[in-house]
Amino acid sequence: MADLPNLELYAYWRSSAGFRVRVAMALKGLTAHEHLIDLETQENRTPEFLAINPAGALPVLIEDGQPPLTQSLAILEYLDELVPSPPLLPADPRGRARVRSLSLALAADTHPLITPRIRRYLMANAGFDAELWRDWQVNWFTAGLQAMERRLASDPETGTFCHGDSLTMADIVLASIPAVAKVFKIGVEGTPTVDRIVARCSELPAFANADPSKQAGAPAP
Amino acid sequence: MADLPNLELYAYWRSSAGFRVRVAMALKGLTAHEHLIDLETQENRTPEFLAINPAGALPVLIEDGQPPLTQSLAILEYLDELVPSPPLLPADPRGRARVRSLSLALAADTHPLITPRIRRYLMANAGFDAELWRDWQVNWFTAGLQAMERRLASDPETGTFCHGDSLTMADIVLASIPAVAKVFKIGVEGTPTVDRIVARCSELPAFANADPSKQAGAPAP
Numbered sequence: 253m254a255d256l257p258n259l260e261l262y263a264y265w266r267s268s269a270g271f272r273v274r275v276a277m278a279l280k281g282l283t284a285h286e287h288l289i290d291l292e293t294q295e296n297r298t299p300e301f302l303a304i305n306p307a308g309a310l311p312v313l314i315e316d317g318q319p320p321l322t323q324s325l326a327i328l329e330y331l332d333e334l335v336p337s338p339p340l341l342p343a344d345p346r347g348r349a350r351v352r353s354l355s356l357a358l359a360a361d362t363h364p365l366i367t368p369r370i371r372r373y374l375m376a377n378a379g380f381d382a383e384l385w386r387d388w389q390v391n392w393f394t395a396g397l398q399a400m401e402r403r404l405a406s407d408p409e410t411g412t413f414c415h416g417d418s419l420t421m422a423d424i425v426l427a428s429i430p431a432v433a434k435v436f437k438i439g440v441e442g443t444p445t446v447d448r449i450v451a452r453c454s455e456l457p458a459f460a461n462a463d464p465s466k467q468a469g470a471p472a473p
Numbered sequence: 474m475a476d477l478p479n480l481e482l483y484a485y486w487r488s489s490a491g492f493r494v495r496v497a498m499a500l501k502g503l504t505a506h507e508h509l510i511d512l513e514t515q516e517n518r519t520p521e522f523l524a525i526n527p528a529g530a531l532p533v534l535i536e537d538g539q540p541p542l543t544q545s546l547a548i549l550e551y552l553d554e555l556v557p558s559p560p561l562l563p564a565d566p567r568g569r570a571r572v573r574s575l576s577l578a579l580a581a582d583t584h585p586l587i588t589p590r591i592r593r594y595l596m597a598n599a600g601f602d603a604e605l606w607r608d609w610q611v612n613w614f615t616a617g618l619q620a621m622e623r624r625l626a627s628d629p630e631t632g633t634f635c636h637g638d639s640l641t642m643a644d645i646v647l648a649s650i651p652a653v654a655k656v657f658k659i660g661v662e663g664t665p666t667v668d669r670i671v672a673r674c675s676e677l678p679a680f681a682n683a684d685p686s687k688q689a690g691a692p693a694p
Contacts, residue, residue, distance in 0.1 A: 306623035307578060318567070319628070323581070326573035333566040345554040346539070352547035357528060360544070360581035365591070373612065378599060391594065402527035407540070 257334075259284035262304065262312040264291045265469035266435045268363050268428040269324035270311045271462050275424045276328045278458035280335040284313065288469040291368045325352075325359050328421050340421040351415050354403065354422035358429050362396030366432075386436075393433045394440045400426065401443040413449055419456075427453040435464050478555075480505035483525065483533040485512045486688035487656045489584050489649040490545035491532045495688075496645045497549045499679035501556040505534065509690040512589045546573075546580050549642050561642040572636050575624065575643035579650050583617030587653075607657075614654045615661045621647065622664040634670055640677075648674040656685050 259277070261284035263270030277284060289295045289310055296308045305312045305320050313321040321327050332340040341348045364370075366389050374380035374388065404410045414422035427450050433440065440446075453459045464470055480498070482505035484491030498505060510516045510531055517529045526533045526541050534542040542548050553561040562569045585591075587610050595601035595609070625631045635643035648671050654661065661667075674680045685691055 302623075306627050307620040309578070309582065309620070319571075319630075321567075321570050321574065323574040323577035325581075326570050326577055329573055330566055330570040333569070345551055346542075348554070349542050349547050349551040350540075352550055353542065353544040356544035356547055356581070357530070360546075360577070361530065361585050364582050364585050370586070373609075374599070377608065377612075378595070378601065378605060380599065384599060387598065388594075391598075399528040399530070402523075406527050409540075 256282060257315045258317075260314040261286045262289050262301070262314075263287075263310055263467075264289055265467035266432055266464040267291070267310055268432045269359070270467075271428040271431050271464065272324045272359075272424050273311050273313060273327050273331075274462035274467075275427070275458050276331050276340060276421075278461060279338060279340070279419070280331055282331065282335065286468065288467075290469065325355060325421070325425075328424065332421070338419070340419075340424070342415060342418070342420065347409075347415060350409060351420045351422045354400070354414050355425040357400060357403070358396055358425050361399075362392055362429060365392045386438075389436060390438055393429065393438050397429060397440045397443050397446050401446050404445045404449070410445065412452060419453070423449060423453050424459075426450060427459055431462075431464055477503060478536045479538075481508065481535040482506070483508045483510050483522070483535075484531055484688075485510055486690035487653055487685040488512070488531055489653045490580070491688075492649040492652050492683050492685065493545040493580075493645050494532050494534060494548050494552075495683035496648070496679050497552050497561060497642075499682060500559060500561070500640070501552055503552065503556065507689065509688075511690065546576055546642070546646075549645065553642070559640070561640075561645070563636060563639070563641065568630075568636060571630060572641045572643045575621070575635050576646040578621060578624070579617055579646050582620075583613055583650060586613045607659075610657060611659055614650065614659050618650060618661045618664050618667050622667050625666045625670070631666065633673060640674070644670060644674050645680075647671060648680055652683075652685055 259282060261273060263286060265288060289301060295301060296310060302308055305322055309322060311324060313327050321330055328340055341351055371385055374385065404414060409415060411417040413419050414426060426446065430450050480503060482494060484507060486509060510522060516522060517531060523529055526543055530543060532545060534548050542551055549561055562572055592606055595606065625635060630636060632638040634640050635647055647667065651671050
């Protein structure tokens with residue numbers, strides 16, 4: 253293996269996207285020096301952080317002082333190119349398309365809806381209180397995971413993991429959603445295939461160690 | 474070039490994600506038989522459509538009767554592997570990471586917020602009326618494009634297009650956002666770099682022909 257790069261990760265303890273990067277790094281045998289950026293106090297909007305990522309978004313991975321890498325799925329693809337083994341994508345183009353699609357269904361169509369900036373907007377501009385926000389969270393966690401269940405349960409390409417019996421990027425993204433739902437004490441019913449795959453993932457140290465509860469900044473249990 | 478596959482595209486006339494697939498197919502010299510699925514009447518929730526895509530999401534691309542391809546960025550990556558020229562991604566890993574990140578910043582962090590299912594939820598459950606919905610649309614179109622402006626304007630890797638002087642996936646996703654904002658008569662100020670790149674893209678037939686106003690189902694001008 254080539255010399256490992258120096259990696260700096262900026263993330264928030266309970267961020268779903270940060271979880272994905274932590275898992276992928278662990279699977280690839282990479283470690284990063286991690287910086288906690290508190291989304292609740294909008295530390296991501298300070299001049300110091302905007303100098304690192306002008307878009308103000310997390311996570312950010314910086315390799316050997318080079319320009320910041322942002323957006324969790326782009327970071328996962330990059331890590332997969334940097335350290336090809338174990339692969340996070342199947343070898344065939346249609347398999348890659350399926351894994352990328354499963355990943356995007358949650359990383360794009362579900363997770364961005366339930367982030368702190370959305371809560372702040374709805375509370376400041378649309379009269380949301382804690383109960384309306386919780387209804388919103390439950391609705392989109394449920395919609396996202398149940399849509400995933402329909403896809404996975406009906407597809408013969410689903411195996412031990414989302415795509416056959418090998419771990420891929422889709423499993424990392426899938427596990428990242430209940431990992432954060434759990435922080436909010438939100439459970440989704442009627443998703444046995446999802447639950448089975450997430451339970452299988454959580455047996456692996458790369459996933460267990462990335463759990464929000466184990467990160468710096470998490471509240472004491 | 475290999476024989477072109479038979480492609481069937483299911484999309485909605487003003488969908489930003491459908492726009493991306495249309496542009497990518499045109500750039501690759503591919504054509505599809507297109508089916509209009511009306512998101513406003515929830516034609517994507519009918520048993521007929523759910524048999525095609527159990528997740529009920531658009532766009533869907535079907536190649537030669539094989540399983541459906543979904544999620545616009547996964548479809549673009551697949552088309553880029555199927556027909557490598559002209560490439561939609563740079564040749565170097567860090568360039569690919571940058572282009573994927575720019576693409577995801579809009580396809581994941583912006584576009585999913587302003588889709589019909591979000592409007593339906595907010596109107597049915599959170600007392601939104603047309604004015605509150607418009608404020609929401611304007612807020613997230615603006616936040617997304619201004620964040621993109623900050624990234625593009627401050628980065629020496631930005632050129633005629635988002636990444637240097639060659640068209641990539643990032644330009645397709647970037648152009649897909651104002652293409653839909655225009656349908657809602659929403660303009661975003663203070664984004665000169667974005668505006669310049671989108672104007673450059675719109676000179677290309679692949680982009681001009683994918684405009685929502687030119688699709689089946691669009692209202693008469």
